[in-house]
Amino acid sequence: MRPEPHLIDYAIILLYFAFVLGIGFVLKKYMKTSTDFFLSGRSIPAWIAGLAFLSANLGAQEVIGMGASGAKYGISTSHFYWIGAVPAMLFVGIFMMPFYYGSRARSVPEYLKLRFDEKTRGFNAISFAVMTVFSSGVSMYAMGKLLQLLLGWNFTASILISALIVLAYTFLGGLTSAIYNEVLQFFLIVMGFIPLVYLGLRDVGGWDGLKVRIANDAMVHSWKYMGHANENPMGVEWFGFLMGLAFVLSFGYWCTDFLVVQRAMAADSMTAARRTPVIAAFPKMVFPFLVILPGMIALVATSPKPHDARAQESVAVGSATQSSFFTGGRGIIPPKYDAAGKPVVIDGKVVLDYDLATPMMLVRYFPSGLLGLGLCALIASFMSGMAGNTTAFNTVWTYDIYQSYINKTASDQHYLWMGRASTVFGLAISLMAAFVAKEFNNILDVLQLVFAFVNAPLFATFMLGMFWKRTTGHGAFWGLLGGTVAAATHYGLTLPAGAVMGVKGGYLGPVLHVYPSEMAQNFWTAIFAWVGCFTLTVIISLLTAPRPKEELKGLVYSLTAKPEESGLKWYQKPATLALIVLVLLVGLNLVFW
Amino acid sequence: MGFDIRMPIGMLFTLFGILLIGYGAATSGSSMYEEHSLGLNMNVWWGCALLALGLVMLALTRLRRKQ
Numbered sequence: 001m002r003p004e005p006h007l008i009d010y011a012i013i014l015l016y017f018a019f020v021l022g023i024g025f026v027l028k029k030y031m032k033t034s035t036d037f038f039l040s041g042r043s044i045p046a047w048i049a050g051l052a053f054l055s056a057n058l059g060a061q062e063v064i065g066m067g068a069s070g071a072k073y074g075i076s077t078s079h080f081y082w083i084g085a086v087p088a089m090l091f092v093g094i095f096m097m098p099f100y101y102g103s104r105a106r107s108v109p110e111y112l113k114l115r116f117d118e119k120t121r122g123f124n125a126i127s128f129a130v131m132t133v134f135s136s137g138v139s140m141y142a143m144g145k146l147l148q149l150l151l152g153w154n155f156t157a158s159i160l161i162s163a164l165i166v167l168a169y170t171f172l173g174g175l176t177s178a179i180y181n182e183v184l185q186f187f188l189i190v191m192g193f194i195p196l197v198y199l200g201l202r203d204v205g206g207w208d209g210l211k212v213r214i215a216n217d218a219m220v221h222s223w224k225y226m227g228h229a230n231e232n233p234m235g236v237e238w239f240g241f242l243m244g245l246a247f248v249l250s251f252g253y254w255c256t257d258f259l260v261v262q263r264a265m266a267a268d269s270m271t272a273a274r275r276t277p278v279i280a281a282f283p284k285m286v287f288p289f290l291v292i293l294p295g296m297i298a299l300v301a302t303s304p305k306p307h308d309a310r311a312q313e314s315v316a317v318g319s320a321t322q323s324s325f326f327t328g329g330r331g332i333i334p335p336k337y338d339a340a341g342k343p344v345v346i347d348g349k350v351v352l353d354y355d356l357a358t359p360m361m362l363v364r365y366f367p368s369g370l371l372g373l374g375l376c377a378l379i380a381s382f383m384s385g386m387a388g389n390t391t392a393f394n395t396v397w398t399y400d401i402y403q404s405y406i407n408k409t410a411s412d413q414h415y416l417w418m419g420r421a422s423t424v425f426g427l428a429i430s431l432m433a434a435f436v437a438k439e440f441n442n443i444l445d446v447l448q449l450v451f452a453f454v455n456a457p458l459f460a461t462f463m464l465g466m467f468w469k470r471t472t473g474h475g476a477f478w479g480l481l482g483g484t485v486a487a488a489t490h491y492g493l494t495l496p497a498g499a500v501m502g503v504k505g506g507y508l509g510p511v512l513h514v515y516p517s518e519m520a521q522n523f524w525t526a527i528f529a530w531v532g533c534f535t536l537t538v539i540i541s542l543l544t545a546p547r548p549k550e551e552l553k554g555l556v557y558s559l560t561a562k563p564e565e566s567g568l569k570w571y572q573k574p575a576t577l578a579l580i581v582l583v584l585l586v587g588l589n590l591v592f593w
Numbered sequence: 594m595g596f597d598i599r600m601p602i603g604m605l606f607t608l609f610g611i612l613l614i615g616y617g618a619a620t621s622g623s624s625m626y627e628e629h630s631l632g633l634n635m636n637v638w639w640g641c642a643l644l645a646l647g648l649v650m651l652a653l654t655r656l657r658r659k660q
């Protein structure tokens with residue numbers, strides 16, 4: 001079912017590239033200082049910063065990954081949005097932006113330096129810099145692999161071309177270029193996926209038709225089966241989910257990852273900065289319909305053979321043994337193939353290539369023309385993910401590593417130059433990582449694991465730092481370190497069901513616990529890391545000397561004036577908007593209970 | 594900073610809309626619509642939606658410049 005893109009599809013993609021580069025060129029003349037380049041001169045209006053905040057995170061791995069999860073787990077995947085991302089976004093906007101923006105920190109590690117000390121900043125800066133540049137490489141690899149599999153495009157060519165385009169526009173226009181292109185990407189994804197969901201639902205008979213065809217109640221309810229881990233496809237019960245995903249992982253990401261926080265820091269005022277994540281929360285709530293549903297529909301969609309009505313009837317009820325479009329597949333999702341071209345089978349069941357769910361949907365339902373738009377949306381998300389990582393990297397490198405440790409007293413123009421230079425070498429490192437990932441697949445898994453260990457305890461550190469004035473630098477640093485070790489230890493002593501020792505866990509020897517699924521193991525690793533970091537930070541803080549209160553003004557909740565909101569209309573007040581989001585959120589959770 | 598982002602977004606989607614409507618009209622009745630989009634000429638239909646978005650964005654840019 002390999003599609004043949006026509007001239008019109010290429011034309012659409014090339015037009016997009018032209019605009020993206022054009023925006024970069026036009027913005028070059030506005031990049032006069034390092035603040036312009038790294039923080040858009042703190043002049044971005046809230047709605048733009050909000051859409052960029054959302055899109056920076058919306059890489060193709062999320063678009064494709066959510067489709068894959070939708071096919072695997074059903075509508076429970078919406079938890080990632082409705083109890084994970086959205087509450088975290090509201091929290092960072094209302095409660096944490098006053099400190100990020102008010103402290104005038106130019107990056108997340110810089111906030112840590114102001115609040116704690118140099119070694120805490122260093123730990124965060126270095127681990128984030130490495131993580132973000134390798135994530136970019138992983139993203140490139142995923143894109144190259146997908147385009148090669150789907151369209152037969154040359155792996156090296158596609159990642160080189162996209163890297164060069166991203167390099168061009170971030171080199172020229174800095175963060176502003178990345179932000180503007182992220183807004184563009186947002187509209188592309190929305191306009192690219194609405195017709196996909198429309199056509200897919202229309203084909204399977206709407207939500208009710210989908211429910212009937214999937215024939216598995218746990219896939220179409222998000223809360224009903226969360227009582228016990230073995231009742232739902234994810235293998236996690238409600239507590240592990242709430243604490244692991246919602247609290248530790250989601251808050252950990254949205255509240256501390258500079259990739260997204262940078263967009264809010266670029267806003268033109270304190271209220272704009274606080275509103276940015278809240279504005280982003282509105283479309284974020286709706287995204288499950290755009291990215292999760294295609295995955296679910298792919299499970300039961302039928303091949304486009306309009307004259308073979310009988311064949312279509314026979315695949316109406318879902319089961320992996322049914323004849324689907326691919327032998328051994330399900331719906332339009334193919335199985336994973338081994339090197340010999342045969343479907344991979346584990347424990348008697350065919351392993352499906354879930355990552356192909358959403359791309360197959362595009363290929364199945366989009367005629368040439370619209371296909372170009374769909375591909376453009378996918379490519380745009382890959383590229384904006386790369387751009388987001390690149391702009392986060394060049395800022396952290398220049399301010400938190402280069403300026404802090406290597407060259408403290410250069411001129412602003414020098415740092416601007418370094419910003420551009422680090423854009424180049426950052427992308428070069430990412431490219432190398434992409435090629436390494438192609439050769440050594442396991443390296444990818446190991447890397448992702450290490451990053452997860454480092455990220456898991458972060459939120460505890462920030463929470464304690466922002467809301468408890470007694471937290472000290474020693475406490476923060478050792479807490480972070482301890483939390484990371486706790487994560488690695490917990491992971492090393494447990495295994496998910498059916499896995500063997502190695503990358504999946506259990507590498508410390510004795511396996512003390514077997515989790516029903518990988519997801520469960522990940523969530524509990526996060527919980528242990530967070531608790532470990534929190535406890536250690538509190539204990540060590542109490543044992544070390546606190547900082548004088550005057551130094552902490554504007555950095556801690558109890559020592560900061562509440563933000564001024566008197567002159568704002570109701571729809572401009574961050575708290576009011578957040579309340580509306582919360583009400584809608586509860587509604588959505590109830591509808592899909 | 595810089596320029597109003599609504600302008601390039603407006604221009605791009607207007608162009609996309611025109612392209613798809615044109616292509617859809619030129620390929621009207623082709624079997625690919627039966628094969629893919631359930632018989633609907635989605636190029637024309639969705640092209641109109643893209644065009645509408647593009648024009649709205651451009652209009653908003655115009656309004657803002659007048660302020």
